[in-house]
Amino acid sequence: MIKLLIADDEHLVAESIRFIIEKYTEGVEIAGIARSGREAIEKALELKPDIIFMDIRMPGIDGIEAIRQIKATNGEVLFVIVTAYEYFNYAKDAVNLGVHEYLLKPVNKHRVVETIHTASQSILTKRRAIQREMLLKEKMNKIIPHMEGQFIYSQLLSGRMINDIAFYEDVFGMGLAHGYVMLAIVEESESYGREETLKNSLDKQRFYDIFSLELKSLIPCLIGPPMLDRTVAYIPVNMDEDSYTARNMAIETAQRLVNRVKKHINIRYKIGIGRRYDIGDFLKSSNEAYMAAAVANKDSVIHYEDVILSVNTVxxxxxxxxxxxxxxxxxxxxxxxxxxxxxxxxxxxxxxxxxxxxxxxxxxxxxxxxxxxxxxxxxxxxxxxxxxxxxxxxxxxxxxxxxxxxxxxxxxxxxxxxxxxxxxxxLILKSLKYINSSYHKNISLDDVAKEVNMSYHYFSKFFKETTGKNFVDYLTEVRIERSKELLQDLSASIKEICHEIGYSDPNYFCKIFKKVTGMTPTEFRSNSLSQEVI
Missing domain, CATH: 1.20.272 (Zinc Finger, Delta Prime; domain 3)
Structure with missing residues:
Protein backbone atom coordinates (compact mmCIF):
# COMPACT_ATOMS: atom_id res chain seq x y z
CA MET A 1 0.00 0.00 0.00
CA ILE A 2 1.29 3.47 -0.99
CA LYS A 3 0.71 6.21 1.63
CA LEU A 4 -0.03 9.71 0.33
CA LEU A 5 -0.18 13.10 2.08
CA ILE A 6 -1.97 16.11 0.54
CA ALA A 7 -0.64 19.54 1.57
CA ASP A 8 -2.82 22.41 0.26
CA ASP A 9 -4.52 25.28 2.04
CA GLU A 10 -7.39 25.34 -0.51
CA HIS A 11 -10.05 22.97 0.77
CA LEU A 12 -11.61 22.46 -2.67
CA VAL A 13 -8.30 21.51 -4.30
CA ALA A 14 -7.38 19.10 -1.52
CA GLU A 15 -10.77 17.38 -1.64
CA SER A 16 -10.66 17.20 -5.46
CA ILE A 17 -7.31 15.39 -5.30
CA ARG A 18 -8.65 13.09 -2.57
CA PHE A 19 -11.75 12.27 -4.67
CA ILE A 20 -9.72 11.48 -7.83
CA ILE A 21 -7.27 9.26 -5.99
CA GLU A 22 -9.89 7.31 -4.04
CA LYS A 23 -12.14 6.81 -7.09
CA TYR A 24 -9.67 6.22 -9.91
CA THR A 25 -6.54 4.66 -8.36
CA GLU A 26 -5.81 1.44 -6.46
CA GLY A 27 -3.25 0.61 -3.83
CA VAL A 28 -3.02 4.21 -2.59
CA GLU A 29 -4.11 5.33 0.88
CA ILE A 30 -4.74 9.00 1.77
CA ALA A 31 -2.77 9.19 5.03
CA GLY A 32 -3.77 12.79 5.79
CA ILE A 33 -4.32 16.38 4.65
CA ALA A 34 -2.23 19.37 5.78
CA ARG A 35 -3.41 23.00 5.49
CA SER A 36 -0.02 24.70 5.91
CA GLY A 37 3.69 24.15 5.38
CA ARG A 38 4.27 23.67 9.12
CA GLU A 39 1.45 21.11 9.36
CA ALA A 40 2.85 19.31 6.28
CA ILE A 41 6.25 18.98 8.00
CA GLU A 42 4.67 17.68 11.24
CA LYS A 43 2.42 15.17 9.48
CA ALA A 44 5.26 13.97 7.26
CA LEU A 45 7.26 13.13 10.39
CA GLU A 46 4.26 11.45 12.02
CA LEU A 47 2.69 9.58 9.06
CA LYS A 48 5.85 8.84 7.01
CA PRO A 49 4.09 9.04 3.61
CA ASP A 50 5.56 7.69 0.37
CA ILE A 51 4.15 10.54 -1.78
CA ILE A 52 3.32 14.16 -0.88
CA PHE A 53 1.21 16.43 -3.07
CA MET A 54 2.62 19.84 -2.06
CA ASP A 55 1.08 23.25 -2.82
CA ILE A 56 3.67 26.00 -3.42
CA ARG A 57 1.83 28.95 -1.85
CA MET A 58 0.64 28.23 1.68
CA PRO A 59 0.47 30.44 4.79
CA GLY A 60 3.60 30.56 6.94
CA ILE A 61 6.22 28.13 5.65
CA ASP A 62 5.84 27.80 1.87
CA GLY A 63 5.92 24.53 -0.07
CA ILE A 64 9.55 24.80 -1.21
CA GLU A 65 10.84 25.26 2.37
CA ALA A 66 8.58 22.46 3.58
CA ILE A 67 10.06 20.12 0.94
CA ARG A 68 13.60 21.00 2.08
CA GLN A 69 12.84 20.24 5.73
CA ILE A 70 10.95 17.03 5.00
CA LYS A 71 13.69 15.71 2.72
CA ALA A 72 16.21 16.35 5.48
CA THR A 73 14.51 13.67 7.58
CA ASN A 74 13.01 11.48 4.85
CA GLY A 75 15.01 11.43 1.63
CA GLU A 76 12.91 8.65 0.09
CA VAL A 77 9.56 10.50 -0.12
CA LEU A 78 8.40 11.57 -3.62
CA PHE A 79 7.01 15.09 -4.04
CA VAL A 80 4.42 16.25 -6.56
CA ILE A 81 4.13 20.04 -6.81
CA VAL A 82 0.60 21.46 -7.15
CA THR A 83 0.59 25.13 -8.23
CA ALA A 84 -1.40 27.82 -9.96
CA TYR A 85 -0.26 28.97 -13.41
CA GLU A 86 1.20 32.27 -12.15
CA TYR A 87 3.61 30.37 -9.90
CA PHE A 88 4.68 27.93 -12.61
CA ASN A 89 8.24 29.29 -13.01
CA TYR A 90 8.63 29.27 -9.26
CA ALA A 91 7.53 25.66 -9.16
CA LYS A 92 10.08 24.66 -11.76
CA ASP A 93 12.82 25.57 -9.28
CA ALA A 94 11.60 22.64 -7.19
CA VAL A 95 13.08 20.28 -9.77
CA ASN A 96 16.44 21.02 -8.15
CA LEU A 97 15.06 19.49 -4.98
CA GLY A 98 14.32 16.23 -6.77
CA VAL A 99 10.57 16.75 -7.17
CA HIS A 100 8.97 13.88 -9.07
CA GLU A 101 6.31 15.90 -10.97
CA TYR A 102 4.36 19.20 -10.95
CA LEU A 103 0.67 19.77 -11.68
CA LEU A 104 -1.17 22.98 -12.60
CA LYS A 105 -4.37 24.03 -10.91
CA PRO A 106 -7.11 23.28 -11.49
CA VAL A 107 -5.91 19.68 -11.35
CA ASN A 108 -6.71 17.41 -14.26
CA LYS A 109 -8.06 13.96 -13.40
CA HIS A 110 -5.99 12.14 -16.02
CA ARG A 111 -2.78 13.96 -15.02
CA VAL A 112 -3.32 13.10 -11.35
CA VAL A 113 -3.97 9.42 -12.12
CA GLU A 114 -0.96 9.26 -14.46
CA THR A 115 1.27 10.95 -11.90
CA ILE A 116 0.13 8.59 -9.14
CA HIS A 117 0.79 5.62 -11.41
CA THR A 118 4.36 6.65 -12.32
CA ALA A 119 5.19 7.61 -8.73
CA SER A 120 3.79 4.31 -7.42
CA GLN A 121 5.78 2.32 -9.96
CA SER A 122 8.94 4.17 -8.95
CA ILE A 123 8.29 3.44 -5.27
CA LEU A 124 7.41 -0.22 -5.84
CA THR A 125 10.51 -0.72 -8.01
CA LYS A 126 12.66 0.77 -5.27
CA ARG A 127 10.95 -1.40 -2.64
CA ARG A 128 11.55 -4.54 -4.68
CA ALA A 129 15.20 -3.58 -5.11
CA ILE A 130 15.52 -3.09 -1.34
CA GLN A 131 13.79 -6.42 -0.68
CA ARG A 132 16.14 -8.21 -3.08
CA GLU A 133 19.10 -6.53 -1.45
CA MET A 134 17.88 -7.49 2.03
CA LEU A 135 17.21 -11.06 0.93
CA LEU A 136 20.67 -11.31 -0.58
CA LYS A 137 22.19 -9.82 2.54
CA GLU A 138 20.27 -12.27 4.71
CA LYS A 139 21.51 -15.19 2.63
CA MET A 140 25.06 -13.90 2.77
CA ASN A 141 24.81 -13.47 6.55
CA LYS A 142 23.87 -17.15 6.77
CA ILE A 143 26.56 -18.35 4.37
CA ILE A 144 29.48 -16.18 5.51
CA PRO A 145 29.90 -17.81 8.99
CA HIS A 146 30.18 -21.20 7.27
CA MET A 147 32.70 -19.85 4.76
CA GLU A 148 34.59 -18.21 7.61
CA GLY A 149 34.76 -21.47 9.54
CA GLN A 150 35.78 -23.34 6.39
CA PHE A 151 38.54 -20.80 5.72
CA ILE A 152 40.02 -21.16 9.22
CA TYR A 153 39.59 -24.95 9.30
CA SER A 154 41.26 -25.43 5.92
CA GLN A 155 44.22 -23.34 7.04
CA LEU A 156 44.57 -25.38 10.22
CA LEU A 157 44.49 -28.67 8.32
CA SER A 158 46.57 -27.81 5.26
CA GLY A 159 48.37 -24.57 6.06
CA ARG A 160 48.66 -23.88 2.34
CA MET A 161 48.40 -20.49 0.67
CA ILE A 162 44.92 -19.90 -0.70
CA ASN A 163 45.04 -19.20 -4.44
CA ASP A 164 41.89 -17.08 -4.62
CA ILE A 165 42.65 -14.89 -1.60
CA ALA A 166 41.12 -11.89 -3.39
CA PHE A 167 37.77 -13.70 -3.52
CA TYR A 168 37.75 -14.25 0.25
CA GLU A 169 38.87 -10.69 0.90
CA ASP A 170 35.90 -9.47 -1.14
CA VAL A 171 33.47 -11.82 0.66
CA PHE A 172 34.70 -10.98 4.16
CA GLY A 173 35.29 -7.30 3.41
CA MET A 174 38.83 -7.20 4.79
CA GLY A 175 42.42 -7.76 3.70
CA LEU A 176 43.69 -11.24 4.57
CA ALA A 177 47.21 -11.32 3.15
CA HIS A 178 48.89 -10.71 6.53
CA GLY A 179 47.81 -11.34 10.10
CA TYR A 180 48.21 -13.26 13.33
CA VAL A 181 46.34 -15.98 15.18
CA MET A 182 44.68 -15.44 18.54
CA LEU A 183 43.77 -18.71 20.23
CA ALA A 184 41.71 -19.29 23.38
CA ILE A 185 42.02 -22.54 25.34
CA VAL A 186 39.34 -23.33 27.90
CA GLU A 187 40.78 -25.09 30.94
CA GLU A 188 39.19 -28.46 31.60
CA SER A 189 37.15 -28.58 34.81
CA GLU A 190 36.73 -31.70 36.85
CA SER A 191 33.65 -33.65 35.88
CA TYR A 192 32.09 -36.30 38.08
CA GLY A 193 28.88 -37.13 36.28
CA ARG A 194 26.74 -36.75 33.21
CA GLU A 195 25.18 -33.46 34.36
CA GLU A 196 28.57 -31.88 35.04
CA THR A 197 29.88 -33.04 31.67
CA LEU A 198 26.84 -31.57 29.91
CA LYS A 199 27.26 -28.29 31.81
CA ASN A 200 30.92 -28.10 30.80
CA SER A 201 29.98 -28.59 27.15
CA LEU A 202 27.31 -25.91 27.32
CA ASP A 203 29.73 -23.50 29.04
CA LYS A 204 32.31 -24.05 26.28
CA GLN A 205 29.72 -23.35 23.59
CA ARG A 206 28.54 -20.22 25.40
CA PHE A 207 32.15 -19.07 25.80
CA TYR A 208 32.71 -19.54 22.06
CA ASP A 209 29.60 -17.50 21.23
CA ILE A 210 30.59 -14.65 23.57
CA PHE A 211 34.25 -14.75 22.52
CA SER A 212 33.28 -14.52 18.84
CA LEU A 213 30.73 -11.75 19.31
CA GLU A 214 32.95 -9.56 21.48
CA LEU A 215 36.14 -10.02 19.43
CA LYS A 216 34.33 -9.13 16.21
CA SER A 217 33.00 -5.98 17.87
CA LEU A 218 36.58 -5.00 18.79
CA ILE A 219 38.41 -5.69 15.55
CA PRO A 220 37.84 -7.10 12.04
CA CYS A 221 38.68 -10.81 12.17
CA LEU A 222 37.73 -14.34 11.14
CA ILE A 223 36.80 -16.94 13.74
CA GLY A 224 36.78 -20.67 13.16
CA PRO A 225 34.32 -23.23 14.57
CA PRO A 226 34.92 -24.40 18.16
CA MET A 227 37.31 -27.37 18.33
CA LEU A 228 37.29 -29.38 21.54
CA ASP A 229 38.62 -26.92 24.15
CA ARG A 230 39.81 -24.12 21.85
CA THR A 231 38.71 -21.28 19.63
CA VAL A 232 40.91 -19.96 16.81
CA ALA A 233 40.72 -16.42 15.40
CA TYR A 234 42.66 -14.88 12.53
CA ILE A 235 43.22 -11.13 12.81
CA PRO A 236 44.43 -9.34 9.66
CA VAL A 237 47.02 -6.59 10.20
CA ASN A 238 49.17 -4.12 8.30
CA MET A 239 52.72 -5.45 8.11
CA ASP A 240 54.10 -1.89 7.89
CA GLU A 241 53.55 -1.50 11.66
CA ASP A 242 56.73 -2.22 13.67
CA SER A 243 56.79 -5.56 15.50
CA TYR A 244 56.87 -4.11 19.03
CA THR A 245 53.86 -1.83 18.47
CA ALA A 246 51.95 -4.61 16.73
CA ARG A 247 52.58 -7.01 19.62
CA ASN A 248 51.30 -4.53 22.21
CA MET A 249 48.24 -3.72 20.13
CA ALA A 250 47.42 -7.43 19.87
CA ILE A 251 47.82 -7.89 23.64
CA GLU A 252 45.69 -4.81 24.33
CA THR A 253 42.94 -6.17 22.08
CA ALA A 254 43.02 -9.53 23.89
CA GLN A 255 42.91 -7.88 27.33
CA ARG A 256 39.92 -5.76 26.33
CA LEU A 257 38.30 -8.96 25.09
CA VAL A 258 38.92 -10.65 28.46
CA ASN A 259 37.27 -7.74 30.29
CA ARG A 260 34.22 -8.01 28.08
CA VAL A 261 33.93 -11.79 28.30
CA LYS A 262 34.03 -11.88 32.11
CA LYS A 263 30.89 -9.71 32.21
CA HIS A 264 28.96 -12.58 30.61
CA ILE A 265 30.51 -15.85 31.80
CA ASN A 266 32.78 -17.11 34.55
CA ILE A 267 35.04 -19.71 32.96
CA ARG A 268 38.76 -20.40 33.15
CA TYR A 269 40.67 -19.93 29.91
CA LYS A 270 43.86 -18.50 28.46
CA ILE A 271 44.49 -16.56 25.29
CA GLY A 272 47.66 -17.15 23.29
CA ILE A 273 48.80 -14.83 20.50
CA GLY A 274 51.09 -15.79 17.61
CA ARG A 275 53.35 -13.53 15.60
CA ARG A 276 52.38 -11.76 12.37
CA TYR A 277 52.95 -13.66 9.13
CA ASP A 278 51.78 -13.88 5.55
CA ILE A 279 48.59 -15.95 5.26
CA GLY A 280 50.71 -18.83 3.93
CA ASP A 281 52.26 -19.17 7.42
CA PHE A 282 48.89 -19.25 9.19
CA LEU A 283 49.72 -22.62 10.73
CA LYS A 284 52.98 -21.29 12.14
CA SER A 285 51.22 -18.41 13.89
CA SER A 286 48.57 -20.85 15.09
CA ASN A 287 51.18 -23.15 16.61
CA GLU A 288 52.84 -20.19 18.33
CA ALA A 289 49.50 -19.06 19.75
CA TYR A 290 48.87 -22.56 21.08
CA MET A 291 52.32 -22.73 22.61
CA ALA A 292 51.78 -19.39 24.36
CA ALA A 293 48.36 -20.37 25.72
CA ALA A 294 49.58 -23.80 26.83
CA VAL A 295 52.40 -22.39 28.96
CA ALA A 296 51.69 -22.55 32.67
CA ASN A 297 51.31 -18.93 33.63
CA LYS A 298 49.03 -16.90 35.85
CA ASP A 299 48.43 -14.39 33.04
CA SER A 300 45.23 -14.82 31.04
CA VAL A 301 46.77 -13.25 27.91
CA ILE A 302 50.18 -14.34 26.62
CA HIS A 303 52.04 -13.40 23.43
CA TYR A 304 54.42 -15.92 21.90
CA GLU A 305 57.32 -13.47 21.96
CA ASP A 306 56.87 -13.02 25.72
CA VAL A 307 57.10 -16.73 26.40
CA ILE A 308 60.41 -18.02 27.76
CA LEU A 309 60.78 -21.73 27.07
CA SER A 310 63.52 -24.02 28.19
CA VAL A 311 65.06 -25.87 25.26
CA ASN A 312 65.01 -29.19 27.13
CA THR A 313 61.48 -28.86 28.46
CA VAL A 314 59.10 -31.26 26.72
CA LEU A 427 24.75 -60.04 11.06
CA ILE A 428 21.26 -58.78 10.25
CA LEU A 429 20.95 -61.31 7.43
CA LYS A 430 22.07 -64.03 9.80
CA SER A 431 19.54 -62.95 12.43
CA LEU A 432 16.67 -62.81 9.89
CA LYS A 433 17.61 -66.24 8.57
CA TYR A 434 17.53 -67.61 12.12
CA ILE A 435 14.11 -66.08 12.80
CA ASN A 436 12.64 -67.33 9.50
CA SER A 437 13.83 -70.86 10.21
CA SER A 438 12.93 -70.96 13.91
CA TYR A 439 9.70 -68.91 14.09
CA HIS A 440 7.71 -72.07 14.98
CA LYS A 441 9.75 -72.46 18.17
CA ASN A 442 9.38 -70.46 21.38
CA ILE A 443 12.26 -68.13 20.45
CA SER A 444 13.04 -64.82 22.14
CA LEU A 445 15.11 -61.74 21.39
CA ASP A 446 17.81 -63.11 23.66
CA ASP A 447 18.01 -66.31 21.57
CA VAL A 448 18.62 -64.36 18.36
CA ALA A 449 21.14 -62.04 20.09
CA LYS A 450 23.14 -65.08 21.22
CA GLU A 451 23.02 -66.50 17.70
CA VAL A 452 24.79 -63.40 16.30
CA ASN A 453 26.99 -62.91 19.39
CA MET A 454 25.58 -59.54 20.47
CA SER A 455 24.40 -58.32 23.84
CA TYR A 456 20.65 -58.35 24.41
CA HIS A 457 20.35 -54.55 24.63
CA TYR A 458 22.66 -53.76 21.71
CA PHE A 459 20.94 -56.29 19.43
CA SER A 460 17.50 -54.88 20.28
CA LYS A 461 18.59 -51.40 19.19
CA PHE A 462 20.53 -52.74 16.20
CA PHE A 463 17.58 -54.81 14.94
CA LYS A 464 15.13 -51.88 15.20
CA GLU A 465 17.49 -49.43 13.46
CA THR A 466 18.25 -51.88 10.65
CA THR A 467 14.79 -53.34 9.89
CA GLY A 468 12.58 -50.49 11.10
CA LYS A 469 10.67 -52.96 13.29
CA ASN A 470 11.21 -54.34 16.75
CA PHE A 471 11.86 -58.06 17.22
CA VAL A 472 8.35 -58.99 18.40
CA ASP A 473 6.64 -57.21 15.51
CA TYR A 474 8.90 -58.87 12.95
CA LEU A 475 8.42 -62.35 14.48
CA THR A 476 4.65 -61.80 14.55
CA GLU A 477 4.72 -60.73 10.89
CA VAL A 478 6.60 -63.91 9.90
CA ARG A 479 4.22 -66.14 11.87
CA ILE A 480 1.06 -64.53 10.52
CA GLU A 481 2.31 -64.74 6.91
CA ARG A 482 3.02 -68.45 7.43
CA SER A 483 -0.42 -68.98 9.01
CA LYS A 484 -2.07 -67.43 5.94
CA GLU A 485 -0.44 -70.12 3.82
CA LEU A 486 -1.50 -72.90 6.20
CA LEU A 487 -5.10 -71.66 6.30
CA GLN A 488 -5.43 -72.56 2.62
CA ASP A 489 -5.37 -76.22 3.72
CA LEU A 490 -8.92 -76.98 4.94
CA SER A 491 -7.80 -80.18 6.63
CA ALA A 492 -5.71 -78.19 9.15
CA SER A 493 -7.57 -76.89 12.20
CA ILE A 494 -7.03 -73.44 13.69
CA LYS A 495 -5.53 -75.08 16.75
CA GLU A 496 -3.06 -77.11 14.68
CA ILE A 497 -2.02 -74.04 12.71
CA CYS A 498 -1.60 -72.11 15.96
CA HIS A 499 0.90 -74.67 17.28
CA GLU A 500 2.56 -75.01 13.87
CA ILE A 501 3.61 -71.35 13.81
CA GLY A 502 4.84 -71.19 17.40
CA TYR A 503 1.81 -70.09 19.46
CA SER A 504 0.54 -72.24 22.33
CA ASP A 505 -2.82 -70.49 22.87
CA PRO A 506 -5.34 -70.57 19.95
CA ASN A 507 -7.30 -67.66 21.45
CA TYR A 508 -4.18 -65.52 21.57
CA PHE A 509 -3.36 -66.54 17.99
CA CYS A 510 -6.83 -65.48 16.80
CA LYS A 511 -6.51 -62.17 18.62
CA ILE A 512 -3.10 -61.41 17.06
CA PHE A 513 -4.26 -62.57 13.61
CA LYS A 514 -7.26 -60.21 13.68
CA LYS A 515 -5.11 -57.34 14.91
CA VAL A 516 -2.72 -57.76 11.97
CA THR A 517 -5.16 -58.66 9.17
CA GLY A 518 -8.46 -57.18 10.39
CA MET A 519 -10.10 -60.65 10.22
CA THR A 520 -10.23 -63.78 12.34
CA PRO A 521 -8.47 -66.87 10.93
CA THR A 522 -11.90 -68.39 10.13
CA GLU A 523 -13.03 -65.24 8.29
CA PHE A 524 -9.78 -65.12 6.38
CA ARG A 525 -10.14 -68.76 5.31
CA SER A 526 -13.74 -68.21 4.18
CA ASN A 527 -12.81 -65.08 2.28
CA SER A 528 -9.95 -66.86 0.52
CA LEU A 529 -12.23 -69.75 -0.50
CA SER A 530 -14.92 -67.43 -1.85
CA GLN A 531 -12.34 -65.64 -4.00
CA GLU A 532 -11.14 -68.98 -5.42
CA VAL A 533 -14.72 -69.92 -6.40
CA ILE A 534 -15.19 -66.60 -8.19
Missing part, protein backbone atom coordinates in the same frame (compact mmCIF):
# COMPACT_ATOMS: atom_id res chain seq x y z
CA UNK A 315 55.59 -31.86 28.00
CA UNK A 316 54.24 -35.38 28.40
CA UNK A 317 52.97 -36.86 25.15
CA UNK A 318 49.12 -36.68 25.10
CA UNK A 319 48.38 -40.42 25.25
CA UNK A 320 44.75 -39.66 26.11
CA UNK A 321 44.36 -37.84 22.78
CA UNK A 322 45.84 -40.85 21.01
CA UNK A 323 43.30 -43.14 22.68
CA UNK A 324 40.52 -40.71 21.79
CA UNK A 325 41.64 -40.72 18.13
CA UNK A 326 41.50 -44.52 17.94
CA UNK A 327 38.11 -44.59 19.68
CA UNK A 328 36.69 -42.04 17.23
CA UNK A 329 38.18 -44.02 14.35
CA UNK A 330 36.54 -47.27 15.45
CA UNK A 331 33.16 -45.55 15.88
CA UNK A 332 33.38 -43.90 12.46
CA UNK A 333 33.48 -40.34 13.80
CA UNK A 334 35.61 -38.70 11.08
CA UNK A 335 35.33 -35.16 12.50
CA UNK A 336 36.36 -36.48 15.91
CA UNK A 337 39.34 -38.28 14.37
CA UNK A 338 40.59 -35.12 12.64
CA UNK A 339 40.07 -32.99 15.76
CA UNK A 340 41.98 -35.48 17.93
CA UNK A 341 44.81 -35.60 15.40
CA UNK A 342 44.82 -31.79 15.41
CA UNK A 343 45.55 -31.96 19.16
CA UNK A 344 48.35 -34.48 18.69
CA UNK A 345 49.95 -32.63 15.78
CA UNK A 346 49.76 -29.36 17.69
CA UNK A 347 51.61 -31.01 20.56
CA UNK A 348 54.29 -32.34 18.22
CA UNK A 349 54.92 -29.00 16.51
CA UNK A 350 54.95 -27.15 19.85
CA UNK A 351 57.37 -29.51 21.60
CA UNK A 352 59.56 -30.51 18.68
CA UNK A 353 59.21 -27.18 16.88
CA UNK A 354 60.47 -27.80 13.34
CA UNK A 355 62.46 -30.97 14.02
CA UNK A 356 60.89 -33.01 11.21
CA UNK A 357 62.70 -36.23 12.19
CA UNK A 358 61.22 -36.27 15.68
CA UNK A 359 57.75 -35.37 14.40
CA UNK A 360 57.92 -38.13 11.77
CA UNK A 361 59.14 -40.61 14.36
CA UNK A 362 56.11 -39.91 16.58
CA UNK A 363 53.71 -40.13 13.64
CA UNK A 364 55.18 -43.49 12.63
CA UNK A 365 54.73 -44.74 16.20
CA UNK A 366 51.11 -43.61 16.03
CA UNK A 367 50.67 -45.49 12.75
CA UNK A 368 51.86 -48.71 14.41
CA UNK A 369 49.47 -48.16 17.34
CA UNK A 370 46.58 -47.63 14.92
CA UNK A 371 47.49 -50.78 12.98
CA UNK A 372 47.40 -52.84 16.17
CA UNK A 373 44.10 -51.37 17.33
CA UNK A 374 41.82 -51.77 14.31
CA UNK A 375 40.07 -54.91 13.02
CA UNK A 376 42.17 -57.52 11.15
CA UNK A 377 40.20 -57.27 7.92
CA UNK A 378 40.84 -53.56 7.64
CA UNK A 379 44.52 -53.99 8.46
CA UNK A 380 45.24 -56.30 5.59
CA UNK A 381 43.08 -54.62 2.98
CA UNK A 382 43.40 -50.92 3.71
CA UNK A 383 46.69 -50.24 5.51
CA UNK A 384 49.93 -50.53 3.61
CA UNK A 385 52.33 -49.98 6.50
CA UNK A 386 55.45 -50.01 4.37
CA UNK A 387 53.94 -47.62 1.80
CA UNK A 388 52.82 -45.21 4.48
CA UNK A 389 56.27 -45.32 6.13
CA UNK A 390 57.95 -44.46 2.84
CA UNK A 391 55.50 -41.65 2.07
CA UNK A 392 56.00 -40.02 5.48
CA UNK A 393 59.79 -40.24 5.24
CA UNK A 394 59.79 -38.50 1.86
CA UNK A 395 57.84 -35.42 3.01
CA UNK A 396 59.93 -32.46 4.13
CA UNK A 397 57.24 -29.77 4.50
CA UNK A 398 55.37 -29.58 7.82
CA UNK A 399 52.06 -28.59 6.19
CA UNK A 400 52.27 -31.39 3.62
CA UNK A 401 53.12 -33.84 6.39
CA UNK A 402 50.02 -32.86 8.32
CA UNK A 403 47.77 -32.95 5.24
CA UNK A 404 49.12 -36.34 4.14
CA UNK A 405 48.60 -37.91 7.57
CA UNK A 406 45.12 -36.38 7.83
CA UNK A 407 44.19 -37.96 4.49
CA UNK A 408 45.59 -41.28 5.69
CA UNK A 409 43.46 -41.16 8.85
CA UNK A 410 40.42 -40.20 6.76
CA UNK A 411 40.91 -43.18 4.43
CA UNK A 412 41.29 -45.62 7.31
CA UNK A 413 38.26 -44.25 9.15
CA UNK A 414 36.10 -44.57 6.03
CA UNK A 415 37.44 -48.09 5.40
CA UNK A 416 36.57 -49.10 8.97
CA UNK A 417 33.07 -47.69 8.48
CA UNK A 418 32.58 -49.63 5.26
CA UNK A 419 33.83 -52.87 6.81
CA UNK A 420 31.66 -52.32 9.86
CA UNK A 421 28.63 -51.74 7.65
CA UNK A 422 29.34 -54.96 5.74
CA UNK A 423 29.73 -56.83 9.00
CA UNK A 424 26.49 -55.47 10.39
CA UNK A 425 24.66 -56.29 7.15
CA UNK A 426 25.94 -59.85 7.45
Missing amino acids: DTYPVNKEKMLIHKMLTGDLDGVLESFEEIFWWLTVNYKEDMDKIKSKLLELLVVIKRSIPYEVKENDISEQGQFIQLLRIENISELKASYSNFLKDITLAIGENREKELNG
